[in-house]
Amino acid sequence: MSDYLVHGKKGNGKSLVVVGRIKDALLAGKKVATNLNLTLEELLPLGHKQVICYRLPDRPTFADMQAIGVGSEKIDESTYGLVVLDEMATWMNARSWADKERQALLDWFVHSRKLGWDTYFICQSPDQIDKQVRTSLVELSVSCKRLDKIRIPFLGALTKAMFDVELRPPKVHVATVRYGSGHEAVVNDRWVYRGHGLYAGYDTRQVFKADYSDGLFSYLSPWHVKGRYGKLPMRLRDYIKLLFTPSFSRPEPKPMHPLARLVSQLPAPDRVRHFQRLEQLGAFK
Incomplete structure (x- = not known):
């Protein structure tokens, strides 16, 4: 796992693809910190309880x-948490980024991997991104x-x-992951997502x-938020548990x-x- 720079023209699904990554991470039990407005009850199953997801300010300090804190206590990189920051061009560029805040935040991003993120x-x-971030941090x-x-x-x-x-191809979002920058860089992976199950999970007009206060x-x-107030749908393990759980019937009471x-x-x-008196005489035996 590494540092990703996700880019694309407006409407090409940059945020949607990353929300898909957030969903995968939360289902796997990982921590997430993001400045996106999420609706977790639409993104995850209603019975999902073990969620650690932080909402960062729009422009975090x-x-x-x-x-x-730390994204994972383990050395295994597959357990690392996700820090997702959208619209970086509005605040992490050389013109608008104040020098007094810049170095401290850069130091945190430099050490983010050691912190499990x-x-x-x-x-x-x-x-659009500050050159120091683009060249030294993005892998x-x-x-x-x-x-x-x-x-x-x-x-x-x-x-x-x-x-x-x-006739056109279906509405599918494809993210090509390259090791390095530029079209000549080696393809590392491809992420494919359909938007139907993700649109309701975040604010597309944020x-x-x-x-931001x-x-x-x-x-x-x-x-x-929602699951505890209604009847949750039964999952496969619930049916298996019901199948192998013995049913105990209450014995009928003895007649008086x-x-x-x-x-x-x-x-x-x-x-x-x-x-x-009758008990002493043995009348009930």
């Missing part, structure tokens, strides 16, 4: 990054494309002429503000002895005295 920087173009470059914006040669024009509907907070799990039925109709003081 060194103090905010220190507050989230993988970082995802999102922008429209790598050139993997991720280019996002939307397949439905690509025309199919000849076949698309043919269907347009015959049926007045242009506006990042310099005067809510501060750092932690999202509640889907179970705490005829003498006991008669004595129970007496007044309370007489009832106790006659019960004790």
Whole structure:
């Protein structure tokens, strides 16, 4: 795991692809810290309780990054948490970044791997990011494309002429991960996501503000927000547990002895005295 620079034109699904990575990480039990507005009850199953997800300010400071602590206590890099920062071009560029805050925040990003965090920087173009961040921190470059914006040669024009509907690929978001920057860099991986299961999980129209005032907070799990108030759907393990759990039937009560039925109709003081007398004589055996 490493430091990623996720870039692409507007509407190509940069945030959507990274939200897909956030979903995968949360389902795997990893920590997440992001400045995205998430709706976890739409992103994860309602029965999911074990969630550690921090909402960072739109433009986090060194103090905010220190507050989230470590992403993982283990040395295994597959357990590292995710730090996801969107719209980096608005505040992490050489022109708008104040020098007094810059070095401390850079130091945190330099040590993020030792703190158990993988970082995802999102922008429209790598050139928008401060050169020091781009050259010294970013290891993997991720280019996002939307397949439905690509025309199919000849076949698309043919269907347009015959049926007045242009045939195009499905709306699938493909992120090409390269080791290094530039198109000549070696392809490391490809992430493929469809947006239907992710759109409701985050605010697609979020506006990042310099005067964001809510501060750092932690999202509640889907179970705490919604799941505990309704009947959760049964999962496979629930059916297996139901199948192998023995059912215990309550035994039928023994019928009351005829003498006991008669004595129970007496007044309370007489009832106790006659019960004790009959018990001594062995009438109930």
